[in-house]
Amino acid sequence: MPIQRRRFLALAGGAATAGVAGCTGMFDGEDEAADGGEDGGGDDGGGNGGDSAASVEGEELVLTTTTSTYDTGLLDEVNLAFEERFGTPVQAIAQGTGAALETARNGDADVIMVHARGSEDEFMEEGHGVNRRDLMFNDFVILGSPDDPAGIEGGEDAVEAFETVAEAEEMFVSRGDDSGTHVAELEIWDEADAEPGGEWYVEAGAGMGDTLNQTSQQGAYTLSDRGTYISQRGEIELEILVEGPVEGGPEILANPYGILAANPAVHGDRNYDLGMAYIGFLTGQEGQEVVENYTLDGEQLFFPEAISEDPNFEQYVPEGWSANGDADDDETA
Amino acid sequence: MTGGALLAVDALPAFVDLPFESHYITSIVRVSLYVSLVAVAISTLFSLPVAMVVGFSEFPGKSLVTAIINTGMGFPSVVVGLVVLFMLSSSGPFGPLGLVFTPEAMIISQFVLATPVITGVSLAAVTSVERNVRDAAFAMGGTRLDVALVVIKEARFGIATAVLAGFGRAISEVGSVLIVGGNIAYADGTSYTRNLTTAIQLEARQGRFETAMFLGAILVALVLLVNAAVGRLGGSGRTR
Incomplete structure (x- = not known):
C-alpha cells in the first residue's frame, strides 16, 4: 500500500x-x-x-x-x-x-x-x-594584466584581440579542460587568423578559478566568464581588456x-x-x-x-x- | 581525540575572524575523519591476516604477491579514483548499489590506497618477529590463533607504524576522493563528500588561499594528533 x-x-x-x-x-x-x-x-x-x-x-x-x-x-x-x-x-x-x-x-x-x-x-x-x-x-570577457603588453585594451572585437595576442606571442592561458569557457575560446580561435599553439599558448587543464590564478601569476591573457572574474577579482591582478555583450561588447562573447x-x-x-x-x-x-x-x-x-x-x-x-x-x-x- | 579537534575548531573563530563559518569547517573535518578512519579500520582488519598468511607460509608465487603489495604502496591515487569511479558508476558493474558520489565511495577508494601500505609494512613487521618466539608459542601448546596473537603482540610497534602510514596515505590523498566523491557540500555549508583535501583544492581554485592554508593546518594537526595517539598505544609496548 x-x-x-x-x-x-x-x-x-x-x-x-x-x-x-x-x-x-x-x-x-x-x-x-x-x-x-x-x-x-x-x-x-x-x-x-x-x-x-x-x-x-x-x-x-x-x-x-x-x-x-x-x-x-x-x-x-x-x-x-x-x-x-x-x-x-x-x-x-x-x-x-x-x-x-x-x-x-x-x-x-x-x-x-x-x-x-x-x-x-x-x-x-x-x-x-x-x-x-x-x-x-x-558573458565572457578577455582579461589581462593591467600593463597589457599586447595592447588589446578597449578593443571591440574579440577575434581581433586574440589575433593581436597571438601575433605578439604574449602568453595566453587556456582552460584546456573541455569546459564551456574552453569551447567558447576555441570558437573564437576558429574565427581568428591565428593558430593557438607555440610556447605562448598554455593549457591550464583546470577550472576557471585556477586558471585565473595562473594567468594572474604569469601576467598573461585569458578568457573568463564575467561572474567568476567578479567573484575573484579581489584576489588577482587582472583587468577586463575586452568587454562582453553585457557591457556592449561583441556577441561572440555571449x-x-x-x-x-x-x-x-x-x-x-x-x-x-x-x-x-x-x-x-x-x-x-x-x-x-x-x-x-x-x-x-x-x-x-x-x-x-x-x-x-x-x-x-x-x-x-x-x-x-x-x-x-x-x-x-x-x-x- | 576527535571531539577535542572539533572543539578546538569551534572555539577558533572566537579569537580569529575567519572568512567562513565554523559549521562548514567542522562538517568537513567530520567527513575527513569518518572516511579515513573507517577506511583504515577496514583496511587493517583485511591487511593483518593477509600479512600473517603471506609472512608465515611458503607457497609458489609468494615473491610475486610481495612485489604486488609493494608496488601497490606507490599506486597513484587518481588512477585508483578512476577505476573505483568506473566500478561504482551507474554504468559500471556495481552501479546498482548507488554508491558513486557518496562518502562510502570515498571509503572504498581510500581502502584500496591504504591496504597495500598497511599490508606491506605489517608484513615486514611480522616477518621480523624471531622464529624462536613463534616456535616457543607453538611448543607451549598454542593453537594457530594463539601463535598469531603472540606474533601480533610482538610486532605491535611495527603494526602501529603500518596503520599510521595507511592513515597518512588515506587522509592526505586528494586525487581519488575528488573523483569518486564529487567534493559535494550542501548549500547550507554542510559537507557531504567534501573532506579536508578536496576542500583545500576548492579553496585554492577560488583564490582563497588563507582559508586553504587554515584547512591545511587542521589537516596537519589531525595527522599529528592521530600519530601521537597511536604512538602512545604502540610505542609503549616496545619492552619485552
Missing part, C-alpha cells in the same frame, strides 16, 4: 512539475516513480498530507554543473531556495561542462546545468538528455547557460521527476528571481532568460533540429 501511495504522489509531483517546466513528456515520470521505493523508501511513513511537493522529501538530487555557477556562489543561493521549497538538499558536483555531461552520460546525475550549446545538443542527440531549457546568461534532465528512458534509475522539479523551479518565477537578485560586490552576475511571453521553442531541441528530419523519433509520447 505505501508503495502505491508513493507512486501516486511521485506521479502527481512529476506531472505537476512537468507542467511547470512546460514540457510534453509528463508520462516519463512513471519509470522513476516505480523505482522510487528503492532509494528513499524508509522516510514516507506519514505526514505527507496531500501536498505533492512533500513526497520528494528524503530523496536525493544530483546536479552536475560548471565551476562558474559554483565558484560565483550562485548555486548555493538557488539550491537553498530550492531546498526551502521542496525539502530536498541538492548534491552539486562542480566540474567543467564536458565532465558534467560525461558524468551524466554514465548515469550519475539527475540534472545538468552547463554552458556550451554544442555539447548540450550532442548530449541530447545521443539520447542522454531531455527537456533542455535556456536558463540564464552572462555566455548562455542551459539546464536539462537525464533522459529517464536511458537512465531509468535517475530521479527524473525531482530533476524536472529542479528545472521547473529554476526556470520559474522564484528561481529566476534568485538569479536576477544575486549580486556580488554590488554587481549582477547572471541574467535570467527562462521566462518569456514569446518563448523561443528552439531551446527544447538541438539547434537546427526539425521534426521532418527525424520522423522516426518516438521520444514524445
Whole structure:
C-alpha cells in the first residue's frame, strides 16, 4: 500500500512539475516513480498530507554543473531556495561542462546545468538528455594584466584581440579542460587568423578559478566568464581588456547557460521527476528571481532568460533540429 | 581525540575572524575523519591476516604477491579514483548499489590506497618477529590463533607504524576522493563528500588561499594528533 501511495504522489509531483517546466513528456515520470521505493523508501511513513511537493522529501538530487555557477556562489543561493521549497538538499558536483555531461552520460546525475550549446545538443542527440531549457546568461570577457603588453585594451572585437595576442606571442592561458569557457575560446580561435599553439599558448587543464590564478601569476591573457572574474577579482591582478555583450561588447562573447534532465528512458534509475522539479523551479518565477537578485560586490552576475511571453521553442531541441528530419523519433509520447 | 579537534575548531573563530563559518569547517573535518578512519579500520582488519598468511607460509608465487603489495604502496591515487569511479558508476558493474558520489565511495577508494601500505609494512613487521618466539608459542601448546596473537603482540610497534602510514596515505590523498566523491557540500555549508583535501583544492581554485592554508593546518594537526595517539598505544609496548 505505501508503495502505491508513493507512486501516486511521485506521479502527481512529476506531472505537476512537468507542467511547470512546460514540457510534453509528463508520462516519463512513471519509470522513476516505480523505482522510487528503492532509494528513499524508509522516510514516507506519514505526514505527507496531500501536498505533492512533500513526497520528494528524503530523496536525493544530483546536479552536475560548471565551476562558474559554483565558484560565483550562485548555486548555493538557488539550491537553498530550492531546498526551502521542496525539502530536498541538492548534491552539486562542480566540474567543467564536458565532465558534467560525461558524468551524466554514465548515469550519475539527475540534472545538468552547463554552458556550451554544442555539447548540450550532442548530449541530447545521443539520447542522454531531455527537456533542455535556456536558463540564464552572462558573458565572457578577455582579461589581462593591467600593463597589457599586447595592447588589446578597449578593443571591440574579440577575434581581433586574440589575433593581436597571438601575433605578439604574449602568453595566453587556456582552460584546456573541455569546459564551456574552453569551447567558447576555441570558437573564437576558429574565427581568428591565428593558430593557438607555440610556447605562448598554455593549457591550464583546470577550472576557471585556477586558471585565473595562473594567468594572474604569469601576467598573461585569458578568457573568463564575467561572474567568476567578479567573484575573484579581489584576489588577482587582472583587468577586463575586452568587454562582453553585457557591457556592449561583441556577441561572440555571449555566455548562455542551459539546464536539462537525464533522459529517464536511458537512465531509468535517475530521479527524473525531482530533476524536472529542479528545472521547473529554476526556470520559474522564484528561481529566476534568485538569479536576477544575486549580486556580488554590488554587481549582477547572471541574467535570467527562462521566462518569456514569446518563448523561443528552439531551446527544447538541438539547434537546427526539425521534426521532418527525424520522423522516426518516438521520444514524445 | 576527535571531539577535542572539533572543539578546538569551534572555539577558533572566537579569537580569529575567519572568512567562513565554523559549521562548514567542522562538517568537513567530520567527513575527513569518518572516511579515513573507517577506511583504515577496514583496511587493517583485511591487511593483518593477509600479512600473517603471506609472512608465515611458503607457497609458489609468494615473491610475486610481495612485489604486488609493494608496488601497490606507490599506486597513484587518481588512477585508483578512476577505476573505483568506473566500478561504482551507474554504468559500471556495481552501479546498482548507488554508491558513486557518496562518502562510502570515498571509503572504498581510500581502502584500496591504504591496504597495500598497511599490508606491506605489517608484513615486514611480522616477518621480523624471531622464529624462536613463534616456535616457543607453538611448543607451549598454542593453537594457530594463539601463535598469531603472540606474533601480533610482538610486532605491535611495527603494526602501529603500518596503520599510521595507511592513515597518512588515506587522509592526505586528494586525487581519488575528488573523483569518486564529487567534493559535494550542501548549500547550507554542510559537507557531504567534501573532506579536508578536496576542500583545500576548492579553496585554492577560488583564490582563497588563507582559508586553504587554515584547512591545511587542521589537516596537519589531525595527522599529528592521530600519530601521537597511536604512538602512545604502540610505542609503549616496545619492552619485552
